[in-house]
Amino acid sequence: MSEPPRRSRAIHVDEDAEQAAHPEWDGTGRLRLHFTPADREVRVPPAVSVFDAASWNGIAVDSTCGGHGTCKKCKVRILDGSIPVSPMDQRAFGPDQLAEGWRLACLAAVHSDLSIEIPPLTTRPKAATVGVGRQVILRPAIQKRYVELSEPTLSDQVPDVDRLLAAIDDLEPVVSLHALRRIPTVVRAADWKVTAVIVDDQLIDVEPGDTSATHHALAFDLGTTTVVATLLDTTTGTPVAVASMLNKQQPFGGDVITRISATMMDPDVLPRLTELAKDTLAELTDNVCTEAGIDPGQVYEIALAGNATMVSLLLGIDPEPIGVAPFILSSRTTPTLAAADLGVAIHPAAPAYVLPSLGAYVGGDIVAGTLASGMDRDKRLRLFIDVGTNCEIVLGDGERLLSTAAPAGPAFEGGQIRCGMRAADGAIEVVALTPEDVELQVIGDVEPRGLCGSGLVDAVSELVRIGLLDRSGRLISEEAARELVPKLAGRLVQIGEERVFVLHWAGAEGDVAESTYISQRDVRELQFAKAAISTGWTLLLEEMGVEAQDVQQVLLAGSFGSYLSPASAIRIGLVPRLPVLRIVSAGNVAGEGAKMTLLSKAERAGAEALLKEVSYVELSDRPDFNDRFVDLLAFP
Amino acid sequence: MSEPPRRSRAIHVDEDAEQAAHPEWDGTGRLRLHFTPADREVRVPPAVSVFDAASWNGIAVDSTCGGHGTCKKCKVRILDGSIPVSPMDQRAFGPDQLAEGWRLACLAAVHSDLSIEIPPLTTRPKAATVGVGRQVILRPAIQKRYVELSEPTLSDQVPDVDRLLAAIDDLEPVVSLHALRRIPTVVRAADWKVTAVIVDDQLIDVEPGDTSATHHALAFDLGTTTVVATLLDTTTGTPVAVASMLNKQQPFGGDVITRISATMMDPDVLPRLTELAKDTLAELTDNVCTEAGIDPGQVYEIALAGNATMVSLLLGIDPEPIGVAPFILSSRTTPTLAAADLGVAIHPAAPAYVLPSLGAYVGGDIVAGTLASGMDRDKRLRLFIDVGTNCEIVLGDGERLLSTAAPAGPAFEGGQIRCGMRAADGAIEVVALTPEDVELQVIGDVEPRGLCGSGLVDAVSELVRIGLLDRSGRLISEEAARELVPKLAGRLVQIGEERVFVLHWAGAEGDVAESTYISQRDVRELQFAKAAISTGWTLLLEEMGVEAQDVQQVLLAGSFGSYLSPASAIRIGLVPRLPVLRIVSAGNVAGEGAKMTLLSKAERAGAEALLKEVSYVELSDRPDFNDRFVDLLAFP
Incomplete structure (x- = not known):
């Protein structure tokens, strides 16, 4: 394949402006949102919108515009905590409402813990906002039609099914065996007033009376x-x-x-x-x-x-x-x-x-993610990374879509990591180091039991930042540590033949075996994982002929990736070195993509079209893969 | 509906010529055919072709021309009994072969008991003869394709299914879940040499190796x-x-x-x-x-x-x-x-x-029969009657197809008839009266146990012919009988309040209750049945604007109708009064029609097309139905 010409891009990214507006957001940590009246509490990375946080957690918010603040339907009220007033909020609300805490959810990026009231849905919308700000016009495969049929007579012996189909003659569904069995009984029991249930090209049932409101x-x-x-x-x-x-x-x-x-x-x-x-x-x-x-x-x-x-x-x-x-x-x-x-x-x-799969390691989850993040439509140069044991990467610029899979190994899921665990209660998910101390955020606010993927990335990132890990990934010597950060040096200890850094002491200081720590080998595991991923996107960028700094948005997806601290991801080299607000948590895009295919036959067709639109780049086939991989093992 | 103009037809029917050639065939009785090497014996009405008799009974005979004697493939040998040599036989065989008994099966109408040798199939034909002389070009929904696929490599990661479909790219089947499960395993176990099994638009399986010969x-x-x-x-x-x-x-x-x-x-x-x-x-x-x-x-x-x-x-x-x-x-x-x-x-x-149904009483069996008898293609004016409890009638002239259903009641199946039984061992199926005696043919050549439908029709027909039943359907008085046919008069006896005619005395003459007889009420049942049927075809003929004598062929179909004696059917008025050879046994046309839809997608489309081509005439809706019915109760 001939190399396409390298392009230089004029970068204009809103995130950069927002970054300037929120200098306090450094791309780390986790925030707590409480929704009323659902009485649901969720934890999200900073800078996620209230709309996305609610929607990803199954709390419905009115919206038709795709999260651009133009439909002004996504009105929510901040009961506790604060969200700055945006220019769009000023158009949507009067001064009293603004004072009462009303905001547009799609523009309300969270930067502190909040309590939020979500009003019930008021309208029957024609569109919904799903995934990463995707506005989906509602054209679901499920359709219902209430009909009142004329009763047959000796001079009108049209069969039941033909009678029903004639009443919905803009559709030409195939009649399922289940519906065939139901129709004669239901139409007579319901006095010929029934609701036909059609899914895609199939009539699957008739229901007595008018049930056309429930889908x-x-x-x-x-x-x-x-x-x-x-x-x-x-x-x-x-x-x-x-x-x-x-x-x-x-x-x-x-x-x-x-x-x-x-x-x-x-x-x-x-x-x-x-x-x-x-x-x-x-x-x-x-x-x-x-x-x-x-x-x-x-x-x-x-x-x-x-x-x-x-x-x-x-x-x-x-x-x-x-x-x-x-x-x-x-x-x-x-x-x-x-x-x-x-x-x-x-x-x-x-x-x-x-949902269809593109290849053995770029499955229906990635097709769904590509759809939900609009990778196939957005004109910006965007990089989509679903971080997990098998990491899938998609690069798109509105014209071409390239994908690959990188075998990252189980480190991100807590596998092969000494104190690794899944992101469950007791897992350290956020780590911050100061010269004096180690600050941890633990899921469930309980005693730490281990380290989940985002905590591992944070820990390594912080050790590099503070200098306890050198760029090659080696924990520095005890002497060097005592000189550099004397209050943390005592946490560098030996377990068996391996050196570790203790994040949390169990009971009395010194009981290392029961403590939560990160080992030299853990660091190596993470290095292998992030090198595999960065080799993946490096080669995709080359394939497309663009530079890393041209990337206008990096979407971190997947149940793990969505919870990574963008700053840490940048610091260890998992993602390109970009302004931190260009690194965006995409949430559970696989689920969002699946939802989109239910809400719109056009989106379903879009998912199928990706089979032709996305080119798969096999990494294990490339002669330069190993060289790149070794180069990218070090921290930036 | 406005009445179409009545048409007068020039009649040219081959059956009339054949009638002249076989004056001995009077449209009654049953013949015995023995097939070698299958060693199968079947009983058929006279004038059926050897080809049909074999084919309806599952014995394969080569043929591609549709039974017109032109393909000369349906060669059979008469081992016992005789079939006259036809002009086509003279073209197909040399004098020695003719002397050895070789004949073309499709032209060999049987008029005596025969023993017949059917040679094994020699060719892989492109067409088959099915139903009532229908030549069906073989285009079955089942297709098999043997393919040898290239093995995938890291530089050729095309998925298994896509690889297989690319090898059969003139077809674009949907892949069934069953096939999806089988493909990865089978292609690898069979070293990438497999046979794809496609039915209609579905790939249903892959089989190891080349199995393309078995369908x-x-x-x-x-x-x-x-x-x-x-x-x-x-x-x-x-x-x-x-x-x-x-x-x-x-x-x-x-x-x-x-x-x-x-x-x-x-x-x-x-x-x-x-x-x-x-x-x-x-x-x-x-x-x-x-x-x-x-x-x-x-x-x-x-x-x-x-x-x-x-x-x-x-x-x-x-x-x-x-x-x-x-x-x-x-x-x-x-x-x-x-x-x-x-x-x-x-x-x-x-x-x-x-197979689709036309109406509540014109079902898929009749669609199949219409297809198998070529009612939708033949230019002749033909009447198709499936005789049974529910009698279905189709009238076609190559341009229009009319159908109706007549509620004949259970008489033909032996129901409501005193000595009625199904056509099984012991059933009288043929009845002939002479002034001296009653001659019976009994299924299985055993002692008579009862009377099946064809025996009932024969018995009534013979009683009418010899004068023991008057045209109104009344058994004549004992005195009149003694005068008319003294040797049969003793069979007219009383059981309870009802008069009966004894067909077969059980044990000693006089033991009436155990004997097989036909009662006055039985005659009435048959009259109702045949009146319903003849009302049906009379009204269809009127609807089409043609006269009964214009009908060029009457097809008697169904497991019962096919075994009716044409002469008896004419005599009681079940079918129009036509030369007996125009009344043709169509065999099990429902089964033949079903076969045709398996052998040819075109024929299957033809079956579906009948839904539009056939007009249904509802009898119970017509004000003149009852008058006609009463008029037609009497015997002609």
């Missing part, structure tokens, strides 16, 4: 670690309930390679993993329907985004070819299935849409 | 009484095995109305009838696969023709609206189902095509 669908983000279900009202585009839980396949390995290996060792494992995935989806379905008080029989469609291995295991497709060279996906697309095929007991004829 | 499909005729399964080789168009059995729903009633009533009395009956229908299909599937030695997993598609009630019960659709006025069908078409939905355990992803 529900279920979006799944089937992650290797965490599975998230969002129950959506597709007429408003808003989430009705969200639930998440660990993937029940966990006992068979924390990452895709371990699970693939398990299937290769024992032929009974694949069917078992399929059952466990279905069980996970089934339990989440129960949870969201119960929480929302919705009859599962009135949920008419599901969409599911997952990486290629998770999709294969769910569908009972042997994943071995994904796991061993040359790393081959079985199929990029999945035919439209029944929800029942995925173990999901909603409407018995509900179809299931599985 | 099997299963045609079902789901009758109210009898269910017939034909296992077909779709590459040759020939039947591999045929099996039939009674519909296991029989205990719930002999006719559709009784079964519909049963579902109305008890909500548990519909699911039970669905199970029984599935069980019937499942057992027949076992039977034909076992007989043919074919792995059910290598049978890839089914087609099913049945009346609307049978299809509803099979699919679990409430049939009540069919059974009560205004007699409404649920749906004319059925979506493509899985064979598994019908309880048929063949290939796990095999689809099932259910």
